[in-house]
Amino acid sequence: MKLKPARLQWRKGMPFSLDYDDIYYAEGSALPESEHVFLQANRLQQRWQKPDSDYFTIGECGFGAGLNFLNTCSLWCQHKPATARLHYLACELHPLRAEDLERLLAQFPELADYSSQLQKAYPPLCSGTHQRRLNFSGHQVQLTLLFGDANRTLQRLYRKNGFRVDAWYLDGFSPRCNPQMWTEELCRTLAIFSRPGTSLSTYSAAGGVRKALDSAGFQSQRIKGFGKKRHMLSAEFQAVENLPTPPVTNACFIPPPAIQDERQAVVIGAGLAGCATAYALAEQGWQVCVLEREASIASMASGNKRGIVDCKLSAGHDASAEFYLHSYLYSISLYQNLAEKSALDLLQPGLLYLAADPGERDRRHKILASYGIEHLSQSLSAEHATALSGIKLEDTTQYFPDAISLNPVSLCKAYLQHPAITLQNNQEVIRLTHENASWHISDCKGLISRSKTVIIANSQDALHLQQSKHYPLLSNYGQLDEYPHSLESRKLAHMLSGRAYVIPTDESVLIGGLTLADQFEKMTLDQGAKQNLALLARVNENLADSLDINNRISSRAALRCSSPDYLPLVGPVENTALCLELFKGLSRNARQPLVEEAVYQPGLYINVAHGSNALSFTPYAAAYLSALITETPAPCSNRVADALHPLRFLIRDLKKQRLPA
Template sequence: MKSKTATVHFNAAGTPVANDYDDVYFSNDSGIDETRHVFIAGNDLPARWQACEQRSFVIAETGFGTGLNFLVAMQAFQTFRHANPDHPLQHLYFISLEKFPLCRDDMSRALSAFPALQEQARTLDAQYPVAMHGCHRLEFADASVTLDLWMGDAHELLPSWACPSAGLIDAWFLDGFAPSKNPDMWTDALFDQMARLTKVGGSFATFTAAGVVKRGLAASGFTITKRKGFGRKRDMLTGQFTPETEPVREPQPPYSPYTLPTLDTGDHVVIVGAGLAGACCAQMLCEKGIKVTLLEQGQAPAGGASGNPQGGFYPQLHGEASHASQLQAHSFLYARRHYDTLTDAYPVAHDFCGVLQLGFNAASQNRHEKLIAAQLWPETLVTLTDAESTSALAGVPLPFPALSIALGGWLSPPDLIAAMLQSANKTGLLTCLYDTQVREVTETQHNVELVCTNGRHFRGDHLILAPGHQAISLPAFAPVPLRPVRGQVEAVPTTPVLGKLKQVLCHKGYLTPALNGRHALGSTYVKQDTDTSPRQQESAANLTTHQQALSGCDWITSLQHDGQARAAVRLGVPDHQPLCGALGEIDKQRRLYSELQKGKPLSMMPLPTATRISTLTALGSRGLTTAPLMAQTLTSALLGAPLPLPAHLLHAINPNRFIIRDCIRGRQDTR
């Protein structure tokens, strides 16, 4: 999962040069003018933006490098939006691939050569992600721009991009190192993926006029035009995608995330549930111009599992690059960026103080050592500390080594939800209604209609079900193997020693630094129990868990409980991954994919039945970590926008996965 960073040197002109390829990242003459000539003008972007009737435009790039092309495109789009504030085109998505990302210092040094881009460069530097394989979604809200920076080999990553039936990409910046220096990139496989992903009429531009590029693009359905090159380069290539036959867009149709009717500005979405999942979706949809009505059966938001005063914030990593680990790592990094923005703007109780996963016994120490030895995860994400360092980081004596997650900490989920809803409210597009329980849902060809217990009726273009454990009582979830789990968290009073705790401690349970004189200590896990009354026996169980795990610490005996506790019900599923995506009618899906039990491949299956109902739920005890990226994925699918996850991770969270597995096994029910 770690990405190898590029090794570079700077030549006499101050231009970065890749040691592995012996090629410059941009022209010695003027990198910024080269980008404007080759990629901005080569794709005719200002004129195409002016003529665009879509709400978003998508650029894809092979070779992020210093980020120069991205910054020039972002600046150009800012200029366009400033001059055309009421234009239908409102958002730019920029998707870039980079096999060997630059380290932050080298990138900053390279970009310092362009004073005209320093404002944009500072915003990129503030969010520049850790070097880790996969997609890093960065939001530049003030510029109406989203950057998806995919780290890894283009030939592995491009086939993993989900694609709507009409295509995804409007314009390509082909900017890898020269074909003579980097022949492994400029292959038929690249050009075939471009054909799969590009909208008919989409464009490309590239600095090179090499024959292998010209022939490969032509064979894949692109018409080629030769234009004058930049500086000392005589020629460059541009062109359009004009295929003779419609390309096959989706390699595994049953899992396609783009079967939902695409939303547009002015459309209306009804969301059921005002916990973290529902609030995240509401914020992200409103900020993209979609009207949202949020329905909550409780008297206020954050009434369920999202209502605990403090929650530990960290990823659950493993010593192998499992789907679960990859989802956790990328969700955590995206959530941290999202929460940084929220906590800067709104009063959210939090402390990104770090998290220590304690090696409190031989088994946990062995797991931690194997995780670090595998060298999968960047040190920015996780390191191993000895007992002395663990004590220093924690602020209390701890005789254990630990996994240190410096970017983690704790937050107040109710405060986060309030901040998300405030942000959505600023758009004027959010309506929140409480004490409103859904009784009946009817999906028609053009909308979804809801009848609630208070007699109110609602109609929307789409419905998102984010009801937490209340999903177990909704007919739409009847065939899904849901697993409600009760959890009780104690609010223990601080003591002189506990008051010195500086980081979140995790073992079989967790203990947070103090908030308002109390520490969160949890949690119990009682399966198939939906009662939320606090129980003395669970308080005793929580205390015992901590005292046994930390028995080598004298201060643990000072833990006392004075009756303050909160119980809630978390929702999970057997594979412990979220449910995020279309929630299709189960009987239709089973009929549609019945041939899978005969061994037919997924690629031969039809697309799922279109639906106006989707879900984001089953976040289990990891909602603080996963909710923002899952909401971003779902709302992007609803908008027909690029998705920030590769295909295998989209499959892992798709609610359809249980139906598909049943059909493959010839089973009728997994519950």
């Protein structure tokens, strides 16, 4: 996950790249050149007057300081088609540090309104996909930054039934200084994301670039370059048969094509998962109806007074680690955005993590060091942690300055305020039947709604629906206790986490951590509170001793739903009977290559099992699911998508010869 930030030097007030031994741009000409080479050569303004789709997607290789992006956004705000949305996807191998970005963008005061938004949304320097939503005076633009090698990061996003790009900008450092980028392979990758009519432009007129583009199916021509430059290239993609696509290891996880003719969906369940999904779809321009069984939203697992948004860690650089880290970064950014426009009850006190033992402490330390992300966390000595937290801490801690606590009910309300979402309470969905290309959604009295696209987001109650009853969902009780401040807890300036967690607010302090599988029935809230305090004592004895169990303000227990591999189930719902037949060979030979594509329930998706981390996981999971449903750029790579795929459990069971009843 480590990447090398841009090594930038200021020479006579102008930015110079030490990585490529080249200037970023010539003095005084950056914006007019960007306009000539990219905005005009791709005929953006004309094309936006007659949009042929609800989304316009631009792809860029060489994001740099985002000048082309900002210039494009400025044009978009002036000439945006009434209902369309702009998706901007950009690759950057050596992203600028935030402080360099700020200094560089300060040279363009005419873009100040736009660049301030970019700076606010700019992700930490960590490799992979970072999706952010920027708001320019009411005009939304979705920016997906791919930090890493352009060819590789793009390939990791390629899906057979995924989004396609309308216009490409090739703006890396020149082929002379940066030959690694301008390869035939990259041009072929651009081609698989293109459709007939996709345009491309670049300031370079190098013969090698032109040849590579032409051989990948772009028809290029030399046109007048900017200023004193004689030529540049402009190209259009022509249909090409048999373009080589990136190798697929598990074809069974290729999602089905989306059903887009209605652009409306029904979501079952108004907890964190359902509300986040509805919001993500609404942000892509869909109309969404949320059906909730209870009289109020977020009244089950999502009904706690407050929860922590923190970063779960996983050793290794596998899909889980990528999901944990990127979902945390994504959710923090989304919540800060939402807090600006709604009454989101959010506090950002930062979090101190106290490991259970030296082994755990060292493991976590190694993982964080391997990420190499500045500002994500700091290792603090006991003295430093004590000074920061306000209470005596005995051991080294990890400090996460951006960790947030928030009220999940206020979050669900904020999501559902989106004008494209309607909510229907007291609607318990008990049956889904697929008739005449639509899902018929019924409660115990009969039909309540119809939709071609339905998302099951009702947590462990998904087991009561015929189509999702086979998933191995687990349920654990958890309990959160609220106390009035003691003298000790009043001093606490940050959240604490470890075996138990502590969330201080102005009025009170919340203690959680307890997880029970089966024995909850036998446990009262008093007993649960006692256990929570016992766990807290192992994190900080003084704090636990200072709280009076008989003086609690409240205690609340609820079921958390999780999966056997601790990752949520997010994606299309398979047709179990047909998939069992299709993949039955796995029972005989678990190593059989998964070359067949799965068969799905048309238009049916699921988003459940967020365990104890729904506040970090659900925004990212919802953004991924909505990208799948709307065929827009996903916020995650394909390996994360495969790791979340609901079908993984059926495949696992077949391999282990554990067939569902």
